[in-house]
Amino acid sequence: MTIYYFYCLIIYFCSFSLIYTINDDNTWPWKKTNYLSRSNWSSLLNPNNNNNQHPVWFIFYYLNYCGYCKKAEPGWEAVAQYAINWSKYIQIGAYDCASGSLSIKDICQDEKYPQWRIYCPLTNTTHLAFSSKQRTIKTKPEDILIWLLNKLNNIADQCYGQQWPIKNLIEPKTKDDLDKIIPKSVNKFQLFISDDILLYTLFVLNNSKTIQTEPIYRLAKQNQITKDISIIKGIRENTGQITLQQIDSAQIMKPFVLDKNIISHFETINRKNIATLKPTLSDIDSATVWMINRDLRRGLPDLTENVKSWIKTLYTYYPGSKTMKSFLFNLNEFVKNYTTLSPNEYQTYINSTSIIKLPQLKFDHCNGSDSSKRGYPCTLWVLFHSMTVKQAILAEQNALPSDIKPSDVIVSIREFIGNFFLCEECVTHFVNMTINAENEIKSHHESILYLWRSHNVVNKRLRYEEYTNDPNWPKVPFPTKEQCNLCIQQIDENGDATEYNENETYKFLKEFYSLNNSMRIQTYNLILLFSIVIINILISNK
Structure with a gap:
């Protein structure tokens, strides 16, 4: 019994001394998403490398204390997983607008969060693509990605430049026209037949690794070269002539359904943080x-x-x-x-x-x-x-x-x-x-x-x-019966208060939030607990 109460006393002391201190570098543990900060912003987004084209970035701007931002985090991780092979053209990132120096308004735009922006390497600027105002309870990660891709396609020339792989619709009337449109230096290519530029965009980006050696062009569904064929592979023979062959599109098209099994990966900290019951x-x-x-x-x-x-x-x-x-x-x-x-x-x-x-x-x-x-x-x-x-x-x-x-x-x-x-x-x-x-x-x-x-x-x-x-x-409804028995007039089957005596509740709230007295009350509780421990020690020694 004595050891038990001494253990209780140690825990009670810990409730005063174990206090969590917020650090500026406190971040969510992103896994697939690139975590951006002020220190790595320039080196990641616009590195000093003149030999390579820099990718566009889709960036999730959030606040680490915002519950609605946290709800969007698993979906953004799912987007990063889906787009993992797009990195040559599009990188997926996240920036915590509650961290670092906030007197400088060059990264966060002082708007409401969460929000999603597109970073353009050519202009070194960001463009708002999707904000929390557009979100509804039915908004899925796919919806946000669609907004970003549609926005990017509208600004791709000034954002990325002429090397952007999503090409304008081509309209050849014959194979000879096709031969004139496709550059002579291209030996292999694909034709994607669709009126939906989003599906075309996804198909191209999902083939990012081969797009330079095998570019993909889009034809309208109603064209004079193909009939009811979704994807065609084109080869320029040694003679210079182009031959076309059908590809099984059902096998090659990557489904645009993000993995809903990806869940938030906030890791539980090994040590338990003990919070005081009363505000201080x-x-x-x-x-x-x-x-x-x-x-x-x-x-x-x-x-x-x-x-x-x-x-x-x-x-x-x-x-x-x-x-x-x-x-x-x-x-x-x-x-x-x-x-x-x-x-x-x-x-x-x-x-x-x-x-x-x-x-x-x-x-x-x-x-x-x-x-x-x-x-x-x-x-x-x-x-x-x-x-x-x-x-x-x-x-x-x-x-x-x-x-x-x-x-x-x-x-x-x-x-x-x-x-x-x-x-x-x-x-x-x-x-x-x-x-x-x-x-x-x-x-x-x-x-x-x-x-x-x-x-x-x-x-x-x-x-x-x-x-x-x-x-x-x-x-749960506050205060609970344990906190203020006189405040509660009725509870439900779960023990939650459903009706309060507001006069008693008013008295409780005045005492609970009169913080000048909080440390005195906690000290009194500590002395009371210590007295109980001493009494039990004396009883156990008799």
């Missing part, structure tokens, strides 16, 4: 550090007024550490002086001018079972909940200006999400969900409950989404 000041501070260094900077200079407005709101209702509160006060005073603030001016202030330095990112309550889980989105929810609680506490203390409305915090949060959060589907859901907040929130009490109900709606919608869920932190 570190969670709040980490959310703020992330948004200051990344999300807000992205909006400059175009969204200077929105940045100023959010920093003012954040400072007014900031529930985190005194250090961050002081930093936000100074930052608020700094941005007041600007009508237009550049990213460099903003970053220079943070890195050099400010006497208060930002802390490291450390997730306590929001520490996931692996690096792709919880993290920044979780800390944002904690921050938002804590801001509504802070507003209610200030109202109780008569410490708010008379013109402040109970809905102001929720409206500010909605504007922050709409302007700065880059997960397109997340933004759409949250903005639509809170679109009528001004009319629905009549008290500070109601503001706390409004965000709580909204969060539970999101959890319900995402509960069975594989890529947004942490198995150690299932998205």
Whole structure:
């Protein structure tokens, strides 16, 4: 018994000390897809090699903390697997727009994510081909690849050049015309008979390894040379004459169905990350550090007024550490002086001018079972909940200006999400969900409950989404019966709450998100557990 309780004590201590720290080089473990970063961007996409034609790149732009981006990751890996032999002409890559320096806007385009772009080696530019706005619940990896190929065919000349293997339709009326169209230097070739340029494109790319020695030309289905034949092999004899022979197209055409058995390969980290049950000041501070260094900077200079407005709101209702509160006060005073603030001016202030330095990112309550889980989105929810609680506490203390409305915090949060959060589907859901907040929130009490109900709606919608869920932190109705027995009025057969006592829930939320007390409460719990251990030791020694 004594050993058992000492083991429990060690685990409890570990829950305070084992904290996951986010690193800038934290990446998804891509296998078939080329992982692009700022350090390898130029060397991979546009190497200093004048002897070879550089390939076009299809690039998946994502955010490592975005659940909807994670849902697209296995499909993009399937695309990379399907296109593995296209590498001479098309490479498949991925770039994490949440990593590295975000003050430089030369790679990520400050748009909503996920998105897919085409990199053109001739112009050293990228072109948007498919964005999250075009995605629906029925969108398959094949659909995204079709969009990319169709876009590329429209810009191939300026993107790749005259050596692009997808050729224009030829229209010979006789074999003699064909002899004139096919260059004399070509001894072997194929004719692909189809009105569908996409099928032709796929066939050519799937034969990338031989296309230089055996080019493929496309004829319309209605032509004067072939009849009901899909693919023909052409050979120029020693005499110079061309002979044609039919190819079994059923055997040679590679089916355009991506392997649906390719699943996400996020590997489970061997060590278990233990997260604290109650949010801490570190969670709040980490959310703020992330948004200051990344999300807000992205909006400059175009969204200077929105940045100023959010920093003012954040400072007014900031529930985190005194250090961050002081930093936000100074930052608020700094941005007041600007009508237009550049990213460099903003970053220079943070890195050099400010006497208060930002802390490291450390997730306590929001520490996931692996690096792709919880993290920044979780800390944002904690921050938002804590801001509504802070507003209610200030109202109780008569410490708010008379013109402040109970809905102001929720409206500010909605504007922050709409302007700065880059997960397109997340933004759409949250903005639509809170679109009528001004009319629905009549008290500070109601503001706390409004965000709580909204969060539970999101959890319900995402509960069975594989890529947004942490198995150690299932998205169940919050709070659970174990967390607040008085809050629950009714549960279903799974033990999930279906009806709440909102007065008791309000009290619970105020306590749960009053983070100034969080460490004191956790210390009390630790002392209580230690006392239990000592008592059991004494009992076992009698």
